[in-house]
Amino acid sequence: MIETASVMGATAPDGRSTSPGGPALTRRATRTITLNDVASLANVSPQTVSRALRAPELVSERTLERVRWAISTTGYVPNLAASNLASNRSRTIAAIIPTISASVFADALHGLDAVLTPAGYQLFIGSTDYDLEHEENLIRAFMGRRPDGMFIVGTKHTAAATMLLKNARIPVVEAWNWTDEPIDSLVGFSNHDAIEAIVEYVVGKGYTHPTFAGSFRPGDSRAVDRQQSFARSVQRLLPGEKVRVIDSGTSSVDLETGIALLDRTLAEAPETDVLMFASDVFAAGALLEARRRGMSVPGDLAITGFGDFEMARHLVPTLTTVSVPNREIGTSAGRILLQRMVGDTADPELLDLGFELMPRESA
Amino acid sequence: MIETASVMGATAPDGRSTSPGGPALTRRATRTITLNDVASLANVSPQTVSRALRAPELVSERTLERVRWAISTTGYVPNLAASNLASNRSRTIAAIIPTISASVFADALHGLDAVLTPAGYQLFIGSTDYDLEHEENLIRAFMGRRPDGMFIVGTKHTAAATMLLKNARIPVVEAWNWTDEPIDSLVGFSNHDAIEAIVEYVVGKGYTHPTFAGSFRPGDSRAVDRQQSFARSVQRLLPGEKVRVIDSGTSSVDLETGIALLDRTLAEAPETDVLMFASDVFAAGALLEARRRGMSVPGDLAITGFGDFEMARHLVPTLTTVSVPNREIGTSAGRILLQRMVGDTADPELLDLGFELMPRESA
DNA sequence: TCTAGAATTGTTAGCGCTACCACTCGCGCT
DNA sequence: AGCGCGAGTGGTAGCGCTAACAATTCTAGA
Structure with a gap:
């Protein structure tokens, strides 16, 4: 439950009253709550609030409790753009597919999402409508968000698009087509x-x-x-x-x-x-x-x-x-991206998921 | 075509050589190219480069040409996280659907994408798997990206989720279900x-x-x-x-x-x-x-x-x-979001797209 | 020639967060 | 007593960009 009610003179869980003479906690309604607001309410430094969110094991239980209380009291929502800028990590994956309304790609996205969301990554999705020019523009636009990884259907791109992907210094998984010269990693079948x-x-x-x-x-x-x-x-x-x-x-x-x-x-x-x-x-x-x-x-x-x-x-x-293993293409791609983003395995992976002939009545 | 080749001593299109004694343009390979790099190569201020990108009509043709040349010479890709932070606009729309692999929602997303991408917005997509708790977490995570608008399937949310959406001060379009009490705007049918x-x-x-x-x-x-x-x-x-x-x-x-x-x-x-x-x-x-x-x-x-x-x-x-008008739900939602984001029409819109009975042979 | 006003460009000061390093403790050891 | 150490916390300095305003040029009259 989020409350944004009056915060002045609030009392922290351990009973210490919060710097009543300190910087004013009231603000114009238009200002959003920042990490600094949480910090001063909790009587800790901004750095400690940041740690409480990203690496709680480094913060004492008592402080953690105060910070959590301050966060829910203020209804604070971290600004990930600022985090991204400061840390140079966006916790974002860009996915480029030919079209959303084809079940094969939807299944793959579903698999990708299922692997990445639990790991804290969010998915940017764009569709090219099978147009390589459009794909290049999409890649260019997405690179502006500095994704930590990239999933892209197909292995044929414009020269500029290939350069963009190579220069981005992020793991890239191409999917579906099998090729001998992937940009980085590859998941698909022949x-x-x-x-x-x-x-x-x-x-x-x-x-x-x-x-x-x-x-x-x-x-x-x-x-x-x-x-x-x-x-x-x-x-x-x-x-x-x-x-x-x-x-x-x-x-x-x-x-x-x-x-x-x-x-x-x-x-x-x-x-x-x-x-x-x-x-x-x-x-x-x-x-x-x-x-x-x-x-x-x-x-x-x-x-x-x-x-x-x-x-x-x-x-x-x-x-x-x-x-054809649509969903597995997505989940495998997600797994490879995660591995390469944490940096354990430095090597690109080439994964042939195969296919299966399904003999039935029509032939 | 992108080149990242040597930049020192390059000559701008209008023949003015670029501050050879100025700040060094060489850098370690790991540093990424920033707007400042482009500015000093083009011999203009960073602000002018920013303007050349966001509002070229405010920049003279001659300067524009120099800036464009510098951008393609350096292979500059703007960092939208920084832009977002400075301008308080993310040019991002969050879309929350029950599942990607249901064609009805895929069609709606396709419609949404078709309207928003040409307007320069990018789409964040998350799926809830029909779980309201999961939906709340997703909303919380997405809000961290400070989207400029939100598309969400359904009108039933947890109390905390509803608060988050209301407090976000962004246009929200709920879709599909018809209800008397939308958070903001509504597109659907009964x-x-x-x-x-x-x-x-x-x-x-x-x-x-x-x-x-x-x-x-x-x-x-x-x-x-x-x-x-x-x-x-x-x-x-x-x-x-x-x-x-x-x-x-x-x-x-x-x-x-x-x-x-x-x-x-x-x-x-x-x-x-x-x-x-x-x-x-x-x-x-x-x-x-x-x-x-x-x-x-x-x-x-x-x-x-x-x-x-x-x-x-x-x-x-x-x-x-x-x-049922799946795709139109997406396109209408996109249109409403765009209208409300530029701020022309301040009023939430309630749009009943109706349905059509299709009598055929099976009954 | 002079000047108001438009057109163009530059300067300053952050946006909200985290990397990096420094500091303070309390503890057990020599 | 003095020391090293790890746990916990704080201070400083940006990340790369844009809003807001200031400064400069150019233009068209008076």
């Missing part, structure tokens, strides 16, 4: 291997005319990676087979787009026997629509997804897809 | 009216044995509101009919729980002719499972949802539900 695995699976099932469908906007290097891996896998496993890719361009990742991709596939690549989507969202849209039209899945057309969203195992038929 | 509308709809369709199902954890007042509105509506429209509510407790909001709720309804309330869920997520799980089991929807059992997630209109059968 999109290439994952796509290869599912192509191998459908080829093993006897399908011979796969088509890959998704939206491949320029800034989304993950989607581009998947498309290239598909092409390579098909060339290797089905020599002579044409590599078919249906691209919805920059349209948003939703069920509607999945239906559009299905339509275009039926029109442009009618020989397709298995339609492989770059996201479970597209796959779900297409699968629901196919069933609505009376098509048999996988009889008339097999369908696969990517991501293993919860929906995948509840659809009728259930969706064959690849499971 | 859960009561929305539930009433959909109950009226199903009763109008001739259903007489509705059952309400959802998870009603203590901290989630929105779910509790819905449950109470259901009870009142049933009592009014179907006098004498028993009020049936199936509660999954604290289990997470996912398709799996929807199936569990379906099972419990079939076991505990077999007379049910329409199963009304507190979320589209539950409804989708139940609907997919019902179909998998060969039940006819709405023939054997009608189903309704809440939220109008994208999935709702793609399911087979399509899901009757209530559409």
Whole structure:
């Protein structure tokens, strides 16, 4: 319970009255309560109040009690900007993701938050909308807050953005894409291997005319990676087979787009026997629509997804897809950041969390 | 392009050489570049550099050019903690939501971000996991950052949390629930009216044995509101009919729980002719499972949802539900915060964004 | 030519906190 | 008695920036 009531002449818990002739404790209502106010009410130095908050084990029990009493009497809330300035630590992590409203990134953020909040760090979040220029601006803006660490989705950045991240002298965790040259630490899985695995699976099932469908906007290097891996896998496993890719361009990742991709596939690549989507969202849209039209899945057309969203195992038929460790990417990134911020382990970490093929009914 | 190369003896764009005998520009690599460094390189006062950044219209074109050159030469990144401390403005908004991984809140955040980022504000995000104690701690921690505004989901808080928000002297927008006593501003819709509308709809369709199902954890007042509105509506429209509510407790909001709720309804309330869920997520799980089991929807059992997630209109059968303006809640909240922060309109705003009944095939 | 007023730039004094170091005790030891 | 030591506390000096005001230049009339 916070009280901001009259403070003059208050009596500390140990009975010592608080410097009645000292500096006036009354103030204009607009002034905020500072650490100095708490200190003079508790009859200790500002430094001691600071210690009571940041390192209570250095302060005697009796003093601690007085300070705590003074804090709750005044309703003091420490100003972290001042703390940040003086200590050169912000207890802040910046997180940059393509978009908040994609469950994969939301899950990762959730994991990140779950690890960092208990450790006393707060999360700055920004979304790039898959635009590298926008990402650079965001990084620049965030660096002004002097975060103690940085989480960023993707490994492809503008040259200036990479410089900013490298010069910041803070731990940086890039996530999702696997690369050989991370800025610092890396958590993710190989999109290439994952796509290869599912192509191998459908080829093993006897399908011979796969088509890959998704939206491949320029800034989304993950989607581009998947498309290239598909092409390579098909060339290797089905020599002579044409590599078919249906691209919805920059349209948003939703069920509607999945239906559009299905339509275009039926029109442009009618020989397709298995339609492989770059996201479970597209796959779900297409699968629901196919069933609505009376098509048999996988009889008339097999369908696969990517991501293993919860929906995948509840659809009728259930969706064959690849499971990706979204939340673990966040928690692992958080753990790595914490380790590197306290400085125990000085070495960047490269963490491949793998993926899991989920064979189900749709293919 | 950022360069941090040698700066000594650099030549400004207008040809004036930069105080070669002045304070040394070289520094240990660990020191960061400050506004003072930029100022002495540009041969202007620190204040002028500050102005060039915050209010360039007050600086002559010639000086501006020199300053910009000095900034890019040094790779200067302003320290916003210092700016915050000196100006008493943080250009930061705190957003508190129950959980990041629920698309409704993610959509609202997306809307909020879309409005605030272009205005130069950054977003602090914290999640409470539907725990009011946790919410209070989060508010306390966020207040330390002295945000210029606050967005918070829900209108029910602990007494201390309410005090903190009121004493902060910043615009606060509470969202989602409608209430008569907001702390400051309010954006949302009436859960009561929305539930009433959909109950009226199903009763109008001739259903007489509705059952309400959802998870009603203590901290989630929105779910509790819905449950109470259901009870009142049933009592009014179907006098004498028993009020049936199936509660999954604290289990997470996912398709799996929807199936569990379906099972419990079939076991505990077999007379049910329409199963009304507190979320589209539950409804989708139940609907997919019902179909998998060969039940006819709405023939054997009608189903309704809440939220109008994208999935709702793609399911087979399509899901009757209530559409709720998630993203608009975020954008409206952002707009209100901006207005109140610049101080044009001093009055708190109460904004009812309404809802829309979406009659579809499932009921 | 002179001057009020606008435009531009500089000076001073903090914002609220913490790093760093110095100081005071009380204790047990030589 | 004198000393070292650790626990507890206080004093000083900024961290990097901006508000407020002062000073300087420039401009357009009178």
